[in-house]
Amino acid sequence: MSFSQNLISKELTQQMQQWRRDIHAHPETAFEEVRTAKLVEETLLDMGLPVETGIAQTGLVATLKNGAGPTIGLRADMDALDIHELTGKPYASKYPGKMHACGHDGHTAMLLGAARYLTEHRPFKGTIHFIFQPAEENEGGARVMVEEGLFERFPCDAVFGLHNAPRMPLGHFGIRTGPMLSASDFFEIEITGTGAHAAYPQSGTDAIVAGAQLVLALQQIVSRNNDPLNPLVVSVTEFRGGDTWNVLPEKVVIRGTCRCFSEEVRHQTKKRFEEICTGIQSQSGATVQLNYIEGYPATVNEEKATQYAIRAAQQIAGKERVNTECPQRMGSEDFGFMQQACPGAYIVMGTSETGSEANVHNPYYDFNDNALGLGAAYWIELVKQFCPA
Ligand SMILES: [Zn+2]
Ligand SMILES: [Zn+2]
Incomplete structure (x- = not known):
């Protein structure tokens, strides 16, 4: 060359x-x-x-x-x-x-x-x-x-x-x-409910259902809260909970990453995560703990x-x-x-x-x-x- x-x-x-x-x-x-x-x-x-x-x-x-x-x-x-x-x-x-x-x-x-x-x-x-x-x-x-x-x-x-x-x-x-x-941030959300026999869900607080609702709610940050002209990715990459067929587990852990180009979108996304976690907590009765980790700008x-x-x-x-x-x-x-x-x-x-x-x-x-x-x-x-x- x-x-x-x-x-x-x-x-x-x-x-x-x-x-x-x-x-x-x-x-x-x-x-x-x-x-x-x-x-x-x-x-x-x-x-x-x-x-x-x-x-x-x-x-x-x-x-x-x-x-x-x-x-x-x-x-x-x-x-x-x-x-x-x-x-x-x-x-x-x-x-x-x-x-x-x-x-x-x-x-x-x-x-x-x-x-x-x-x-x-x-x-x-x-x-x-x-x-x-x-x-x-x-x-x-x-x-x-x-x-x-x-x-x-x-x-x-x-x-x-x-x-x-x-x-x-x-x-x-x-x-x-x-x-x-893009900037890259990471999140880990721990949902703690009350374990129960799967045949008697009324006696527990289901962390799995709360987690499933949370995953879908997080997808709405991109589709409903963010300006489509300003790129944002919210990816849930890990969903862990439960060991068997007939027990509602006490705990679910959800992890993932967010990517965007602007600090404004970054802050807005973090704020929406906090609001959604609070919302799912009051709706489900499970405790929802968010750890939002700011990675690279x-x-x-x-x-x-x-x-x-x-x-x-x-x-x-x-x-x-x-x-x-x-x-x-x-x-x-x-x-x-x-x-x-x-x-x-x-x-x-x-x-x-x-x-x-x-x-x-x-x-x-x-x-x-x-x-x-x-x-x-x-x-x-x-x-x-x-x-x-
Ligand atoms: Zn590399
Ligand atoms: Zn490299």
Whole structure:
């Protein structure tokens, strides 16, 4: 592919592949990325960069200064998933039940590659913070880094994130201004009735019927309370209760997730959950206890930062290969926590060459090494645009 060859040497591409496969073979999950963080730290120290470790346990930041100019933050995630790898690749996971199935091994290697190039060539004026974060999957490592003072210790004029997309052709990018990925919240509802012989329902308080009514009532938040032009998903994913045919159980547990793009919808949804639970409680006589857990905020791309990301991607991939109206997705990312603290833009980069590669979070998924040069070139171009020499 011609887009990255100009910028990234064959030697650096091979180096990135070596890092990527090493990290791939040793996947570590949320806040346990000890070996990965050590590899990243030592590689950055070898480049001569100062490195601050132990931010959100295994997170780290390296800084490269080159004269006076703007400050840019570039973020890569380092964590793996609790999936048993089935790729059979020579560099497949050595740890049973753990796997780099989201390509964070590639993200880490690309940012390291960009750091090496930028350190050696310095085609910019300003400061770069290379942010390597733990625990993107489920645990919100980005939130912990922000809470531990990421942007107070390393103030950035803007922060940027990138994710590989195995459903998009290699050499293509997707981005949009405003909300791009949804917020994700979770709920657990415990319904406690009074157990009884199933033949004598009048002597108990039925948690199953109360639970069934609750599931249907929750569906009305989307269909009756929410503006259809503002997307919302309410999914009940778990309904547990009862052990046998002839007993009304005392307890039912319902779990699920809500996804949306706006904070207003998010708050309205939570409020409706509370109201519906109170309503079902008084109607059924069972006790309904709601635990509504706020997960990740929406990934919302700030306008100016997005323009920089678009220009950089267009420079690397060509204007026609950058979709600036990338469709919104109901999936989530913890990069939104960083964007709440600092203007930022998140871009997706296509990695597909056959159109039939396994998608992320699949045991057959593998990050496409042919995309390493492209990702690194994007970071480098972004720095050149944001911090012109
Ligand atoms: Zn993932
Ligand atoms: Zn991911």
